[in-house]
Amino acid sequence: MKRLLPAAALLLGGQAPAPLLVPDVSQRAIEIAYSFTGAELLLFGAILYPGGRLPRGSTPTDIVVVVKGPTESILIRQKRRVAGIWVNAEDQRYRSAPSFYAVASSRPIDRIVDARTRAIFELGLASLQLSPSSSAAPEVQDRFADGLVGLRRRTGLYYEDPGAVEITDGVLYRARVGVPARVPVGRFTAETFLIRDGRVLAAATRDIDIRKSGFERFVASAAENAPLLYGLTAVALSVGLGWFAGWAAGRR
Secondary structure: OOEEEOHHHOOOOOOOOOOEEEEEEOOOEEEEOOOOOOEEEEEEEEEEOHHHOOOOOOOOEEEEEEEEOOEEEEEEEEEEEEOOEEEEEEEEEEEEEEOOEEEEEOOOHHHOOOHHHHHHHOOOHHHOOOOEOOOOOHHHHHHHHHHHHHHHHHOOOEEEEEOOOEEEOOOEEEEEEEEOOOOOOEEEEEEEEEEEOOEEEEEEEEEEEEEEOHHHHHHHHHHHHOHHHHHHHHHHHHHHHHHHHHHHHHOO
16 A cells, blocks of 8 residues: 655654655566566656645755565574584574665765664665664674675675666656565565655655465465465475386386
8 A cells, every 4th residue: 555654744844845755666566486586676656746846956856765575583693613613603683674675766875864864764774773682782783783784685685776766857756676586475665765955855655565476375375374284285295206206217
């Protein structure tokens, strides 16, 4: 469902009428099958200014698009070499780390808004609120947070793409966000922010469903909702594959 948030609800609180964002996305649902190799989302929309007039002045209007996957609890372990063997050392659990996080913007984030605004709206990887479950020292939390972000950046699940948003005539915008093959399933959100003079003037959200399809969907659903059926299916599949392998070997 689309939600349009006027700037009065964000940072301007009760001031003059603010612009509105009318966003859309090329795919509201992505089906993942065995042959899925990734997808590309096109996020686009229009900026509706009060009275249909563009703001005066030379200050540019910027767009930032944030695509997030469902949050999850995750445990990060640090490996340490002891007597020539790698063993688990310290660990840190996060209660609500996004499973996927991508940012596309019309300019680099640090040139659009200050650190406080980035933290409020979680704009950029450095501003993610990961909610650690322990009271470890700040330097320890920062080390593990950097490790988590670095790990997911290497797998394509976290990334930033400054300059990926194109704005036409100050009214229309579009951005492309890549979805890797290892993307988790669930309800995703695509948040679009309209920013000018370092202030968030408007925001809007679209929902995107990423789900398994075909036999993969049946197996995932059975594993979660019908463990007995899932177990019987796994056994039957193993027996069938074993029989087929034996039959194929016997014909050589």
